[in-house]
Amino acid sequence: MRTAMAKVNIPSFKLNNGLEIPAVGYGTWLGLDEKMEFKIQDASKLVEALSYAIDIGYRHIDTAHLYRVEPEIGQVVKKKIAEGVVKREELFITTKVWQHYHREADVEISVRASLKRLDMDYVDLVLIHWPMSISQDGVDEKIDYLETYRGLEAVLKKGLTKAIGVSNFNLEQMKRLLANCNVVPATNQIEVNLNLGQKELVEYCQSKGVLVVGFTTFGSMVPSRATPDSPEPKIDNLTMVTIAKKYGKAVTQVALRYLYQRGIATIPKSLSKNRVLENASIFDFELDKEDIAQIAKFDNGYRTDIPSFWQDYSNYPFEKIANPMQGIPLSLREWKNGANLDID
Numbered sequence: 001m002r003t004a005m006a007k008v009n010i011p012s013f014k015l016n017n018g019l020e021i022p023a024v025g026y027g028t029w030l031g032l033d034e035k036m037e038f039k040i041q042d043a044s045k046l047v048e049a050l051s052y053a054i055d056i057g058y059r060h061i062d063t064a065h066l067y068r069v070e071p072e073i074g075q076v077v078k079k080k081i082a083e084g085v086v087k088r089e090e091l092f093i094t095t096k097v098w099q100h101y102h103r104e105a106d107v108e109i110s111v112r113a114s115l116k117r118l119d120m121d122y123v124d125l126v127l128i129h130w131p132m133s134i135s136q137d138g139v140d141e142k143i144d145y146l147e148t149y150r151g152l153e154a155v156l157k158k159g160l161t162k163a164i165g166v167s168n169f170n171l172e173q174m175k176r177l178l179a180n181c182n183v184v185p186a187t188n189q190i191e192v193n194l195n196l197g198q199k200e201l202v203e204y205c206q207s208k209g210v211l212v213v214g215f216t217t218f219g220s221m222v223p224s225r226a227t228p229d230s231p232e233p234k235i236d237n238l239t240m241v242t243i244a245k246k247y248g249k250a251v252t253q254v255a256l257r258y259l260y261q262r263g264i265a266t267i268p269k270s271l272s273k274n275r276v277l278e279n280a281s282i283f284d285f286e287l288d289k290e291d292i293a294q295i296a297k298f299d300n301g302y303r304t305d306i307p308s309f310w311q312d313y314s315n316y317p318f319e320k321i322a323n324p325m326q327g328i329p330l331s332l333r334e335w336k337n338g339a340n341l342d343i344d
């Protein structure tokens, strides 16, 4: 007898243009290997895990030119549509414009190239990946992100995407953008997790109708990211384990649920089917006030994803650190040089 496939029912948040975005989506950054090369060898695992994610009910796929997996995503989506599992209009596809394509006219070139790789007529959301603009050979191009955003507004007008937004913008950058744009960004995609609560930025975005989408939402909690120096909570943290047990959930599910209750959409990445299922199974319990207060105490401003090798570039959004290479995992140290991206 065949066992029925698990299904998850993922609710949505409403964007400021009326579109709905699932509260949990599927992240597709595969990371870098020890040689600082993109882990493209994992693309077949991604195909399998993403196919499963769509089968069980994921509808938001978060990707980027940078991730080099748009062709694989396009293939999976095409197959799932052909199998009758999903219709294109039921999916929400996000991609991002990389730093080499920040001139107004280059934005459309970048988006059209993403569409070609994805084999789609439109995406649902395009983001400026980072506020800095950097040439292929690593030069700080100093292009104002307001120019890049005008490029996105043009792309929206042409129907290549249904919504536009930004990523990794800090509070001042959001304020300046909102004071100078014609279309309010639908989202700001930022790192947010139990250590990095981003209270002020999240509240500002939410007060202006900009949905916060959180990335690296497990922070350094998961074994693959934890280092001896990274702060609590790790996955075996007693407070978190006690809270998780109370709801019959995993610590990682509590972390995602906490963000959901803050009105933040998430895009956890996993290549393991069990974890893909687990990460979306967070809508059948509610954290109470006491637990929320306990969890909030872990917010200490610790950032997991610090590309400090860019910290001297114009519009770098985070605080500079004294030794830019300190604390950067080996696999990220040379990432800056490995990030060069051609259009094809």
Ligand SMILES: NC(=O)C1=CN([C@@H]2O[C@H](COP(=O)(O)OP(=O)(O)OC[C@H]3O[C@@H](n4cnc5c(N)ncnc54)[C@H](OP(=O)(O)O)[C@@H]3O)[C@@H](O)[C@H]2O)C=CC1
Residues within 6 Å of the ligand: 026, 027, 028, 029, 030, 062, 063, 129, 167, 168, 189, 190, 214, 215, 216, 217, 218, 219, 222, 223, 224, 225, 252, 267, 268, 269, 270, 271, 272, 275, 276, 278, 279, 305
């Ligand atoms: N806009 C931006 O600049 C950025 C955007 N992103 C986007 O956000 C997505 C998510 O962020 P990411 O940095 O990948 O980090 P996540 O916080 O999603 O963590 C991913 C890691 O956690 C592991 N993991 C996933 N689920 C579980 C679980 N339930 N229990 C234990 N371990 C788990 C994964 O391993 P395994 O695969 O083995 O399960 C993987 O190593 C990215 O894939 C990307 O789409 C990410 C960074 C920056």
Ligand SMILES: O=C1CO[C@H](CO)[C@@H](O)[C@@H]1O
Residues within 6 Å of the ligand: 029, 064, 066, 129, 305, 307
């Ligand atoms: O999107 C991304 C994927 O992860 C990288 C490293 O953690 C980020 O810096 C990048 O912006």
